[in-house]
Amino acid sequence: MSGLCGYLALVRGGRPDLARMAAPLARHDASPLRSLEEGPCGVALAAQNGSVSLHQEPGLLAAVWGHALLDGSGERLAARLAAAWRERGAQACAELSGHFAVCILDGASGLALLAIDRSGVHAMHYQSGPQGLTFATSAAALAGGELDPQALFNYLYFHMIPAPRSIYRQQQRLLPGEYLLYRRGRMERGVYWRMRFHEERALPFVVMKQQFRGALEEAVRQAAQGAGKIGAFLSGGTDSSTLAGLLDKPASTYSIGFDVDGYDEMAYARIAARHFQTEHHEYYLTAGDVADAIPRIAAASDQPFGNSSVVPAYFCAQMARANGVTRLLGGDGGDELFGGNERYARQAVFARYEQLPSGLRQLMLEPLLFGLARQVNLPPLRKARSYVEQALVPMPARLETYNLLFRYGPAQVLEADFLASVDQGAPQRQLDACxxxxxxxxxxxxxxxxxxxxxxxxxxxxxxxxxxxxxxVEAAFPFLSDELLAFSGRLPPQDKLHGTRLRYFFKHALREHLPREILRKKKHGFGMPFGQWLLADARLRALAFDSLSDLKARCLVRADFIDQLTQVRLHEHPAYHGTMVWVLMMLEQWLSQHARQPFAAAPPDVAETAADPAPRA
Structure with missing residues (x-):
């Protein structure tokens, strides 16, 4: 683990032993503690050697972890942030650029500030107790506590646990662009940055293209600065290929392949590698590799995490590390900023139905499709009914039409007592609010x-x-530079999605840079054929099924659902139902390695409000 951790201790009669209180935080490859004791509190800070900018003066300690700049410079970063804090308070965070986690511990006033970057590249976990505030960029540095039933339900819904919740009832996490102010036991969350969109075109295409190329090249330069050997993930998609082509030659690139029909994209990665003349490295993942990696990944995770693509990403990073790479560039963010996700086009098709006159929809089409023609089972009518049924679901609930948990039915998946302890509608309300x-x-x-x-x-x-x-290996994400975030915000909607054409501006701006085959390919990424391997590989199947068998004893997931999933459904559609096997397996793997005690049910309203206080700007 690497990062930043600290302790802000309240003093109620006598001085706290800061070194003793914060020692557990310093055991994670951290430097000796820095502490100060002034006024009504004491503070202590631990950070990995060479990884953090620190500034200490009488009554104040400031730290910035990660790669950040203030007014374009990284010199004396923490000291200049401390000066900005004295002048502008929490809004000083808005002057930082880059990817970072921040803490300012004000010993004289007992005030603490925590914050993370605009994209959430870095995390910040925190919890408040009778003795004060503890915080860290990794949950591993904090004491665990009770498992949160609502967080477990959210995991099964999202396949991860979205902030501000944590798997532990006592802990919370900051959202991207958010800060926390703490003083004498009271906490207040606020927002120092939020994505701003300007939807009207203000500049000609040629000018925007020039701005975009300049911002992208600078983002890659900044991401590579100060590291040893640089490498890049290369899936053969537009984002990873773009970054590979912008690195100084010869760039080192790394790809994972799958010897399963419909999953392997190595041909596109090779096209990009040849085009940009990279030093390309490949590895074909096996079911045995996955079985080896599962316990290690679960052990290293702060909380249950159900995205199976972490396995190929891990083997890619291992390959890079063995090749001497110290920092690996990822293309994450390109899809979100420039309109690259397939669901953007799919939802645009559904939105066209809403644009039809309401009389035509309600008086003609819907009565025809769901009334007179309901019994007619012709393929065109079935397709039309399916289209209208989905189009009638309001956004963003329509995005969850194929949510696995609700396709099965929560009551069919989860034990009744557990289900009674959670708010089933909370995840959708989170999505609605955002x-x-x-x-x-x-x-x-x-x-x-x-x-x-x-x-x-x-x-x-x-x-x-x-x-x-x-x-x-250290990860870096050039597409998530502050300049590219701002550029995306002022890019007109039709330049992100032109009708149903994805990445309209992006592809036109880079058509001289990227190979034609890459520009025309459909997005795939590092998807993994886990369901197919389950049926073919006895060792992987034993690991997965043993994990699900152990999960039965936790009174969380119904035993009859697990039996039906493994004995019937998986064989019917390995790719689809294999996803749920993976999600449940990783939950049990995490619980078996991390959970010190079972979850304690709480009323749904208490669980929800305790973990998601409304931020204040």
Missing amino acids: YWQSHGLSQINRMQALDLRYTLADNDLRKVGLACELAG
């Missing part, structure tokens, strides 16, 4: 805002960060 926070914008930009938080910050960035940390 989606409609951008009310009045185009659908593509509202979906982008949603994806920046749920697809990116809590999923893809955690996946790549976990894979790279486990392999001993």
